[in-house]
Amino acid sequence: MKYTIKSKQNNSKMCLVCGTDNNLSLKARFYETENDEVVALFTPRDHHQSYPDRLHGGMASAILDEIIGRAIMSRYEDTVWGVTAELTLRYKKPVPLNQELKVVGRITSERGAIFEGSGEIILPDGQVAVSATGKYLKMAIDKISSKEFADNEWFLVDDETPVDEVEV
Numbered sequence: 001m002k003y004t005i006k007s008k009q010n011n012s013k014m015c016l017v018c019g020t021d022n023n024l025s026l027k028a029r030f031y032e033t034e035n036d037e038v039v040a041l042f043t044p045r046d047h048h049q050s051y052p053d054r055l056h057g058g059m060a061s062a063i064l065d066e067i068i069g070r071a072i073m074s075r076y077e078d079t080v081w082g083v084t085a086e087l088t089l090r091y092k093k094p095v096p097l098n099q100e101l102k103v104v105g106r107i108t109s110e111r112g113a114i115f116e117g118s119g120e121i122i123l124p125d126g127q128v129a130v131s132a133t134g135k136y137l138k139m140a141i142d143k144i145s146s147k148e149f150a151d152n153e154w155f156l157v158d159d160e161t162p163v164d165e166v167e168v
Ligand SMILES: CCCCCCCC(=O)SCCNC(=O)CCNC(=O)[C@H](O)C(C)(C)COP(=O)(O)OP(=O)(O)OC[C@H]1O[C@@H](n2cnc3c(N)ncnc32)[C@H](O)[C@@H]1OP(=O)(O)O
Pocket: 065, 066, 067, 068, 069, 070, 081, 082, 083, 084, 085, 086, 114, 135, 137
């Protein structure tokens, strides 16, 4: 399936998943699609392994947590942020290192201050390696973090090669 990209989301400075200044980060880039999903591109490295050549399950969980958490932003931009209350994972296939992978996430329900979502890590051959469902609380950023975070540590990183379409 081809996803047309509507916009790119911000990265942060130190996050384990999207932090540009964190050497251990997955350095994932997140894009909002025209069908209200979020697609991430990332390349897991050797320092993200569990067994050799295999991504650590906790790192797979981290990127799925983040993609569902970010899916709410495609509805509210930066006014609503997601805080994870519950996350359930299904590890179906090993996730390889040192090749670019795709992750897709979406909101599946919204009820008051709670939203639920789902996401998948997709292998280069199109198979789903890990899937997740989660329950999150909607919060304003000043209830989660300091003002400095939104002002100084949350920014758009321009792509050298802008992504207009992602095929999953
Ligand atoms: C850049 C953007 C990236 C975003 C993606 C990354 C997201 C993250 O990783 S966030 C970090 C990990 N998560 C956390 O640190 C959260 C820690 N937990 C907390 O802060 C709190 O327990 C919190 C906010 C989830 C709930 O706060 P609390 O005061 O307990 O809420 P409360 O008012 O009691 O409950 C609100 C609703 O949530 C439900 N709820 C609360 N906790 C949970 C839970 N753990 N599991 C399921 N449901 C819950 C309650 O049942 C209630 O539902 P309802 O309204 O239907 O009765």
